[in-house]
Amino acid sequence: MMDHSPLIDTPLTRALGIDVPLICGAMYPCSNPELIATVSEAGGIGIVQPISLTYVYGHDFREGLRRIRELTDKPIGMNVLTEKSSERYLDRMRRWLDIAVEEGVRFFVSSLGDPRWIVESVEGVGGLVYHDVTERRWAQKAIDSGVHGLIAVNSRAGGHAGALSPEALLDEIGDLGLPVACAGGVGDAAGFARALSMGYVGVQAGTRFIATTECASPEEYKRAVVEAGEEDIVLTHRLTAVPVAVINNERVKREGTEVPWLARRLLANARTKHWIRAFYSLKSVLGLKKAATGKMSPTDYFQAGKSVAGVDAIENAGDIVRRWAEETGSQKSSDIPGQPL
Numbered sequence: 001m002m003d004h005s006p007l008i009d010t011p012l013t014r015a016l017g018i019d020v021p022l023i024c025g026a027m028y029p030c031s032n033p034e035l036i037a038t039v040s041e042a043g044g045i046g047i048v049q050p051i052s053l054t055y056v057y058g059h060d061f062r063e064g065l066r067r068i069r070e071l072t073d074k075p076i077g078m079n080v081l082t083e084k085s086s087e088r089y090l091d092r093m094r095r096w097l098d099i100a101v102e103e104g105v106r107f108f109v110s111s112l113g114d115p116r117w118i119v120e121s122v123e124g125v126g127g128l129v130y131h132d133v134t135e136r137r138w139a140q141k142a143i144d145s146g147v148h149g150l151i152a153v154n155s156r157a158g159g160h161a162g163a164l165s166p167e168a169l170l171d172e173i174g175d176l177g178l179p180v181a182c183a184g185g186v187g188d189a190a191g192f193a194r195a196l197s198m199g200y201v202g203v204q205a206g207t208r209f210i211a212t213t214e215c216a217s218p219e220e221y222k223r224a225v226v227e228a229g230e231e232d233i234v235l236t237h238r239l240t241a242v243p244v245a246v247i248n249n250e251r252v253k254r255e256g257t258e259v260p261w262l263a264r265r266l267l268a269n270a271r272t273k274h275w276i277r278a279f280y281s282l283k284s285v286l287g288l289k290k291a292a293t294g295k296m297s298p299t300d301y302f303q304a305g306k307s308v309a310g311v312d313a314i315e316n317a318g319d320i321v322r323r324w325a326e327e328t329g330s331q332k333s334s335d336i337p338g339q340p341l
């Protein structure tokens with residue numbers, strides 16, 4: 001992308017023209033402009049979540065990107081969600097992608113669905129697409145669609161978690177010839193250093209960045225992330241009809257983690273499953289908005305991954321990027337213990 005000698009030199013930092021191979025992953029509803037800009041300004045890269053930017057924070061998409069640009073001129077990325085949904089939704093996503101390209105965004109993190117149209121839309125301007133994958137089958141499909149890198153979403157991730165450990169997933173997709181970043185379970189500098197020493201080109205972290213001063217989420221949410229331990233994280237189907245990592249609070253304990261019987265039947269039926277998924281997606285988009293702008297209580301869902309284990313304070317997001325970079329730079333990879341993240 002540009003001639004650049006990064007502070008931590010990996011294929012990711014070189015390709016993106018950034019200093020620290022740390023991606024602040026897209027988060028619905030937690031990706032607010034200030035958080036994205038702070039991570040990018042500190043040398044990592046913040047990812048815009050278009051529905052957060054427009055629906056939650058109320059920006060027109062282009063104006064929202066320009067708001068971030070007022071805060072930093074460093075590279076930012078965009079999350080493009082391509083799951084099979086309505087044509088109207090996909091049209092809107094295509095328009096947002098074109099606007100992002102016009103506004104100078106050159107890094108795209110795609111999740112769900114086939115990323116081919118994203119690659120085709122951005123390649124002409126030198127854009128790079130990294131696709132979120134949880135197993136080799138999806139990684140191979142994404143490669144066939146022309147992506148430039150993979151983000152390996154493991155079983156410790158916040159959001160929609162995968163099934164494999166960080167080690168097993170890298171073993172499974174590390175030989176496919178593309179750079180692989182690690183998503184899931186990295187909540188502190190030691191975990192960041194270990195992921196790099198395992199051979200990942202970078203880390204995409206979400207949960208850690210919720211408990212920051214720049215994140216617009218309510219204090220109760222940030223404190224819950226700080227206070228939770230790894231054992232407090234469970235996967236629930238009730239939020240989006242596919243497993244999502246949440247803190248096991250009063251609500252989750254009361255209602256369990258499975259969808260009700262009727263929804264289960266509709267999900268098992270090929271004809272009705274898309275409708276019921278769309279219903280759950282809409283319900284979660286509306287229900288989760290509070291986790292960015294409202295007041296939260298134990299009757300709400302608190303999305304977070306097992307990386308809560310590494311989070312022990314609400315901190316400045318830029319300090320996190322700088323400290324993780326410093327601590328990694330000061331360790332030789334041979335000093336980094338090969339324990340799980």
Ligand SMILES: Cc1cc2nc3c(=O)[nH]c(=O)nc-3n(C[C@H](O)[C@H](O)[C@H](O)COP(=O)(O)O)c2cc1C
Pocket residue numbers: 024025026027028029030049079110111132153156157158159160183184185186204205206207208303304305306307
């Ligand atoms: C609250 C929350 C919301 C998320 N929303 C999205 C999203 O909208 N799109 C997406 O691609 N990933 C989403 N993710 C996944 C993150 O981008 C990232 O891959 C993940 O958080 C990494 O795991 P970690 O939480 O252990 O750091 C979300 C994660 C969290 C915690």
